[in-house]
Amino acid sequence: MKDAIDAMPPFRRVTGPAIRLHIKATLRAALNDAIEQQIITFNPTAHVEIAPVRKPKALVWSDVVAKWEQTGERPSPVMVWTPQPTGSFLDFVADDRLYAM
Template sequence: MGAWLGEWLEAKRRRKTTFTGYGSHIRVHLRPRIGHLQLDRLILGHLVEMFDAINDNNGVIEAENEERREQERRATWGKRSRPPESETERMAAERAKLAAMPSYRRVIGAATQQRIRATLRSALNSAISNQMLTFNPASHVELAPGKRPKALLWTPEQVGQFLDHAERDRP
């Protein structure tokens, strides 16, 4: 699978940004998780496991980011003031802990997962065209929708209803 993804990417003649996006999806997500599988043995279950692992990793990333935020709060003092002499050693130790922590990372959102799936689906469709596969399991993976919700424009009537409910619910 990993070899096919590399061949497919080399054969692509696209814009530089598209090529970079495909390469990133392959390098960061597809090869590490399904690159070891044989192309003709790839099944829907493998892809479901891959996307489940991405979602599980998102939970780890969120926890690490929150831990880093907390450590930053412990390692910093006021913007325009210095810690008292008694606190300087503790603050230095807290900054050392902060430096040893992993940097912030972004979670892989629904839209990015849709793009990863699209990259894989395109590569597998090409394999079907080359008669290496007969079925594209990436076409059947169900993911959360990757589109942003559209903003709702509130009418004066809706604002009034909201304020009425807020007034009633106030203790």
């Protein structure tokens, strides 16, 4: 069976820690239902350990804009605007047809 899996084309995606927790929760719920229906006697997901999920820290754009312009890399996956840049952006796009969105 391992040879058949190895021969498959590489279509698999790597899942992140949050998705792994969702998968485990779904499996746990399904297997708990199977226990209630007396199909199985224990839930093997109770023995699965998954690394804890840490949410990325949100950084304010105005604090790191200079570094971003030099390197081109976002300092964090979650970036937020302060009210002043948000207002400037909204003023700039006020005449755009998608402004209401």
